[in-house]
Each structure stands twice: as structure tokens, then as C-alpha cells.
Amino acid sequence: MSVDVYREALKLASSIRDKYLRAVTYARIGYYMYRSRNPRYKEAFKYAFNAAGSIDNPVLMVKAVIEIGTYLYGTGSKIASKVFQQAYESIITFPQPLRDDLLENLVGRLLELDIADDALFYVMDIEDNVKRNDLLLEILRVYLKKGNMRKAKIIIDRIEEEPWRSIGAIEAIKEHLKREEFGSAIRLLSEMKSEYWLGQVMKDVAVYLKTSDVPKTTYEKFVEIALSMSSETGFDVLKSLLVGLVNQGELEFVMTVLEKLSPDERLAILKDIVETSLDREEVLSRLLESLKGLEFEEVASFVIHWLLERPVDEKYRPLVEMIGNRTTDDALLVKVVTYLSKLRDFEDAVRFAQRVRGHYLRSLAFGSIAVARLKVGDIDGAIDAALEVKDPKWGSWLLSEILTKILELQTEGRIEEDIEKKAAHQKAFWEKH
Secondary structure, X not given: OOHHHHHHHHHHHOOOOXXXXXXXXXXXXXXXXXXXXXXXXXXXXXXXXXXXXOOOOHHHHHHHHHXXXXXXXXXXXXXXXXXXXXXXXXXXXXXXXXXXHHHHHHHHHHHHOOOHHHHHHHHOOOOOHHHHHHHHHHHHHHHHHHOOHHHHHHHHHHOOOOOHHHHHHHHHHHHHHHOOOHHHHHHHHXXXXXXXXXXXXXXXXXXXXXXXXXOHHHHHHHHHHHHHHOOOOHHHHHHHHHHHHHHOOOHHHHHHHHOOOOHHHHHHHHHHHHHHOOOOHHHHHHHHHOOOHHHXXXXXXXXXXXXXXXXXXXXXXXXXXXXHHHOOOHHHHHHHHHHHHHOOOHHHHHHHHOOOOOHHHHHHHHHHHHHHHHHOOOHHHHHHHHOOOOXXXXXXXXXXXXXXXXXXXXXXXXXXXXXXXXXXXXXXHHHHO
């Protein structure tokens, strides 16, 4: 990518009125300049720090610094750790509960970057037990994934409250079992104090040991305990039966049985039917056609969610369009737009996106169209889609995201489909500030 294009990107970023977004956009541009080996990337980060320094709101300034540090870390710069330390030193001067909220944000970001040691250091300053223990479990999982059992045991010892201590112990026990470290697993089991969680892990232990090549005396008592704590309910049996009947083509009969159940039981079975029928669009269509009102909206949302988890397929277009035509729910419309965009059916995607009313969800709808257009090289179409969001705040945000993704595409040859995740983060951010 030519230097002129990056210069133009920096110039466009300077016109972003929101100081926080301007600072973060500069940092993003700097990151992509680094990826393309553009020697001026440090200049972009300089602009980012200057923009962050001009933010009047100290909370926004700290969050901007964390974002800049994140992109700086992506360049391999050793300064990134000092940037995070600077953010930490500012955070500990804030009053509670803001202090804990910002520390949670910092630790979460460090975990995303796989900087577990620093995350463990900062997390211990969080006073809120729930937040601290939730994050300690996240850090524990990182160490378990890396096979660092010594650090994992240190974390478990630092967790005093339930159920976090037992959950942490269970995850460590499973890892010990995979590594065939049965002695360590048994020691952790002996330290567990919660009878409920002990019962939960006993079943996992028993199954694993039963299928492993270990002496009978090692697993026999665990199997016995696990079996004594497990039971099947009548509802589970009914659910399995009805799902099986649907797979045999008896949908109408199943629907008559469902009418006799409570709404919650009915919905649980409908969701199981959907999961087992994802490869049979005719079953899904017949199922949705038999539903009305809120139940249709809930099941349709569940269907679209699962379809979006799989590779898109042209055969589901009529089903998705039927959902779009029947629903009045903005969030569901966004999913319809996303699926159609992935199919490159931009005309219908725009038609449904124009029905979305809320600024936040509208930005998601047109954001998905913009990303899909970028994937086929239609930069002008992507920008046009972004401009469909007329709200000043969300319009600025989406323009910033699309601008960054254009550079992402040019630099890396691909783009991440993370508009929904980033929009949710931005929404939560604006709700706090």
C-alpha cells in the first residue's frame, strides 16, 4: 500500500470529532502501517497519544491509553507494557466502584493479548469479589491451556470464595487427568469443600478414568459416586423422544404434544429440534410456519443464530427471507441482514436493513453489509452502506470502523467480521459515559 494512502488515512482520521475515537483510530492506522512495514507508523502512534492527552474526561483518557497500548503491543514494541503500567497507575487513583471497573477492563485486555503474568499482578487490586474471582478463573484457564500447572495451583490457592474455588479446582483436575497426573488430581479433589461441585466433578472424573488404561482400584469408587449422583428426569426422556420423532418426519404429531406443555418446556424442546434439524431446511421451514408471536421470534432467532455459526448456504435463502418478512424484531432483522450479506444478496439485505429502527442495531445491519461489500472489493459500496446510519454518534463510529477495515483489507488481504462485537463494546462504553 502506498505512503500516500496512509497519509490520506491519517488526514481523514484527524477529522473525527470524537477525541476518543480519533485517538483509537490513529492507533489502528499505526498498527496497520507497521504491518505493511511503513516507517511512519510511529508518527501515527504519536498522533494517538496526543489525541488521548487532549481528552478532558479522565476515564475516557485511561480507556484510550489502554486501546493505544493494545495496538502498540501488536507492533512488538516494548513500550506497550509501560503504557499499560501508566494506565494502571492512573486507574488506582479513581474512587470505587469506577476503580474496579477500569481494572477489570485492563485485566481483560491483557488476557486478550495473552499477557497472563501482568494480568495476574493487576487483578489482585480488584476489591469486588465477583469481578476479581471471575477474572482469576480466566487467568487460570490461560495457564492451564499453556500447561503451567504450578501457576494454576497458585491461582486456586488465592481464590477463597465459592463457587469460584471449586470451579477452578475442577478445571485443573480435568487438565491433570488429561496429563495422567492422577496423584495431583486426587489431591485437588481432597481439598474441595463444596459437596455440590464435588458431585459435579466426580462424574467427569469417573467417565475419564473408566475409559483410561488405569488400574480398577484407581477409578472404581469414583464411578460409584458419579452414578449415585446422576439421574434422568421424565422431561429429558420426553425431550429425547420428541426430537427423535421429528427426525422421523412426525413434526405435526410432535407439535400437538408440545401444545400440552408449559411455554418454557415447549421452547426447550423446540430449540433441541432446531439443533438436530439444521441440515434439513424443509423441517425448519415447516416448524417456523407453525409458530406465531413471541414463540416464532424466539425460535427464529435461535435458527438464524445457528445458521450464522455454519458456512452460509444458498439453500437457506428462502428460509431466511421468510423470517425477515415475518419478524418485527430489530435484532432478528440484523441477523437476517447479516446472513443475506454473506450470501452477497445486497439488494435484499439493504431492504431488510432499512426496516431496522434503532441507531445501534441499524449500525450493525449496515455494518454487516459494509463488511460483506469490502470482502468482494466494493469499497464505494461499503462506504455508502456506512453512510446509511444517519445518527451522528453511530455514524461516526461506523465510518471509523469501515475506514480501519479498508486499511486492514489492504494490509493483510482479509478483514475480521467483528462489527457486532465492537458495536456492543462501543454501546456499553457510551452508556457508561
